[in-house]
Amino acid sequence: MNTKSLLLGAFLMFFGLSKAQAQINFGERALGAVQKGMTGFTFTDADAAALSKPAVDKMDAENKVAGPTDPYAIRLAKVFGKYTKGEFYTLNYKVYLTKDVNAFATADGSVRVFSGLMDVMDDNELIAVIGHEIGHVNNHDSRDAMKALYQKEALIDAAASQSNKVAAVTDSQLAKIGSAMIDSKYSRKQESEADLFAYEFMKKNGYDVNAEESAFRILAKMSEGAQSSFIDQMMSSHPDSSLRADEAKARAEKDGLYKPYVKKPAVTTPVKKTTTKKKTTTKKKK
Structure with a gap:
């Protein structure tokens, strides 16, 4: 077996490609990129x-999205909608109507919150979780994760094996990228820095920072109960929720801001305006 074959085999093993994918003929151009590691x-x-x-557009089309008059969409807009401008990104928000407990933010500024998460958290707790996800975008974690995904997917069909520019990917690759964006696995350091971003955001904007600890306590408790199946799926790419709650509490204590968090009732339906109808009287004809 020649050196080039050995290098290609090692690369495929490193990315865990399936046997069927390993049989794809990459060609000399792609092999050159493999050798360089891009x-x-x-x-x-x-x-x-x-x-x-x-990839987000594809997910939006394939999920049930709350319309602008839906109570979930109204609540999210009230809680976080006024925060749209980041350092190098513009945020947009949508709610996926699903019982799953999750939220994610992507490199283009798309923030997607699952209604199941909104059902178990009050507004301040939601801010802590959404702030964490935006923290990954702000800290360039989303960019770095997307780069790794793109390199892997582009090399499968050699779409951009030796190009300086991002080439188009296939529809099936977009689906893989979308799934990976939801389940992105970040390092412990990246997760801690995103938690800190959420904490500092809450402190700067006058929110109760103790809601961050409370949010993680909720997730930790749910992972022990009957709902653990989809909670575990969400948290499989995150550090232990109890540990993150302890760290959030320690941050608040250090700043002299700690106090047990009192959960506030979440308003999931808009307040309906009441209108009074004027009584009309008709004169009887004589």
């Missing part, structure tokens, strides 16, 4: 956003 491939925040948007 170390010179530049991937900007704009590239990550451009690749994220069609």
Whole structure:
């Protein structure tokens, strides 16, 4: 077996490609990129956003999205809708109507919150969770994760094996990228920094920072109960919720802000305006 074959085999094993995928003929151009490890491939925040948007659009089309008059959409807009401008991104929000407990943010600024999460958390707790997800975008974690995904998927069909620019990906690749964005696995350091981003955001904007600890306590408790199946799926890519709750409490204590959090009732339906109808009288004809 020659050196090139050995290098290609090692690369395939590293990314865990299936046997069927391993039989794809990469060709000399792709093999050259494999040998280089694509170390010179530049991937900007704009590239990550451009690749994220069609993947998010695909997910939006395949999920039940709350309309603008839906109580969940109204609540999310009230809680977080006024925060749209980031350092290098513009945020947009939608709610997926599903019992699953999850939320994610992508490199193009798309924030998607599952209604199941909104059912178990009050507004301040939601801010803590959504702030954490936006923290990954702000800290360029989403860009770096997207770069790794793109390199893997592009190399499968050699779409951009030796290109400086991001090439189009297939519909099936977009589906894989979308799934991976929801279940992105970040390092312990990245998760801690995203938690800190959420904490600092809440402190800066006058929210009760103790809601961050409370949010993680909720997830930790749910992972022990009957709902553990989909909670475990959500948290499989995150550090232990109890540990994160302890760290959130320690941050608040250090700043002299800690107090036991009192959960506030979540308003999931808009207040209906009451109108009074004027009584009309008709004169009797004489």
